[in-house]
Amino acid sequence: MFFRPKMKSSRITRLKEYSIFFWLILITLFGVIISTIYKNSEIEKSHKIKSSLSNIYLKKTLKEITNNLEPRYTTKKYISQTGDTYEIIINKLDVSKEEKKLLLKSILKERTLKILRVNQMFEFKFDNLYSKKVMQFKIQTDKKNEVLFSKNSANGEFNSRNIKKNFKKNLVYKETIIENSLYNSAINLGIKANVILEFARLYGFQVDFQRDIWKNDSFQIIYEEFINEDNNVVDTGEIIFANLNLQDTDLQLYKYEYEENKIDYFDENGKSIRKTLMKTPINGARLSSSYGKRKHPILGYTKMHTGTDFAAPKGTPIMASGDGKITKAGWCGGGGNCVKIKHNSTYQTVYAHMSKFGRGIKKGARVKQGQIIGYVGSTGLSTGPHLHYEVIENGKKINSQKLKLPSGKVLKGEERKRFEVSKIKIDVLKSNLISKLN
Numbered sequence: 001m002f003f004r005p006k007m008k009s010s011r012i013t014r015l016k017e018y019s020i021f022f023w024l025i026l027i028t029l030f031g032v033i034i035s036t037i038y039k040n041s042e043i044e045k046s047h048k049i050k051s052s053l054s055n056i057y058l059k060k061t062l063k064e065i066t067n068n069l070e071p072r073y074t075t076k077k078y079i080s081q082t083g084d085t086y087e088i089i090i091n092k093l094d095v096s097k098e099e100k101k102l103l104l105k106s107i108l109k110e111r112t113l114k115i116l117r118v119n120q121m122f123e124f125k126f127d128n129l130y131s132k133k134v135m136q137f138k139i140q141t142d143k144k145n146e147v148l149f150s151k152n153s154a155n156g157e158f159n160s161r162n163i164k165k166n167f168k169k170n171l172v173y174k175e176t177i178i179e180n181s182l183y184n185s186a187i188n189l190g191i192k193a194n195v196i197l198e199f200a201r202l203y204g205f206q207v208d209f210q211r212d213i214w215k216n217d218s219f220q221i222i223y224e225e226f227i228n229e230d231n232n233v234v235d236t237g238e239i240i241f242a243n244l245n246l247q248d249t250d251l252q253l254y255k256y257e258y259e260e261n262k263i264d265y266f267d268e269n270g271k272s273i274r275k276t277l278m279k280t281p282i283n284g285a286r287l288s289s290s291y292g293k294r295k296h297p298i299l300g301y302t303k304m305h306t307g308t309d310f311a312a313p314k315g316t317p318i319m320a321s322g323d324g325k326i327t328k329a330g331w332c333g334g335g336g337n338c339v340k341i342k343h344n345s346t347y348q349t350v351y352a353h354m355s356k357f358g359r360g361i362k363k364g365a366r367v368k369q370g371q372i373i374g375y376v377g378s379t380g381l382s383t384g385p386h387l388h389y390e391v392i393e394n395g396k397k398i399n400s401q402k403l404k405l406p407s408g409k410v411l412k413g414e415e416r417k418r419f420e421v422s423k424i425k426i427d428v429l430k431s432n433l434i435s436k437l438n
């Protein structure tokens, strides 16, 4: 039994020796565990940051913060509206009272800006580094011109100058067969409305737009288009050439500058397309040709009805078909509100059923060809809005549509030679534009 305690004591000693290892191992293990936990928490932390960064709401907030930081330079655009004044527009700007005063003063000094119109584009450039922010601004006067105001750094005032916008001029060739109306056929081709109106105005001297245009008649046209840097059509210019083919007869017109800044349209023989009187004294662009084939709604086409009727929407402007003096502007019984014009010792014209008269149209007033004398209506003996137009020759009513009037100007001599050169140039241009189509 002695052995046992001994044995026991030696065992205890051995255990004590081992315990040092035990503690060492324990401490090491503890260290490893702690460091692992720490590592994991670090990974988790960075995960959390990453996920919160990709969080949509935070992203939005960040974006908003950056957006709300005022950039150094900013631009504000504004388009004038009905009722606007320069003061109202300037007051919309986020600048001091003092600066507003200076801006307004600068605008009012500029002669070309006397009248503020609707749809004028304003563009202000700000330098946000200074308390007086506006460094430059411009105001569009029309589609091709603008006034630029730049701050003179020496005295803080604005210097203004008129500038031409940089537009490229393009020549466009279009041709089509008229299916239903000239207007619709042209619009379908992508021709702008003001070009079609001008086309109809030019042909209004020789064409009755309600009766002369038939299905399958055709036209060709060359006109100018203005293109901006983004390749958008900003404006249309002049018609260079046109041909209206009616029942296989060509009615051509060439633009020709016969004196500096004096432009007119001539046919291929150098005769002005302008006549003493117009065949269609309203813009014929929108007139449909079907109307002429019907009978007059009330009077019918009898011997009594010696005028020509143009069915057009109420309010369509009616033009004086030639220069002259107004001999009547008032009520004509069956003719409703009517206007009579004496053009010369031979010719008079009558316009009936008007809804109202043009500005300043009264007995004794002088009118120019193309001037608006009234608006289409349905007054008097009439069932629908139309213009009743009469031409009186030497006191007798005649058929205005059969009237053959001499043209205004006929180019002769040297003038004619120059016109021929200009005509050839246009013909060459036309064949070039046509060849590009194919």
Ligand SMILES: [Zn+2]
Pocket: 296, 305, 307, 308, 309, 387, 388, 389
């Ligand atoms: Zn009539």
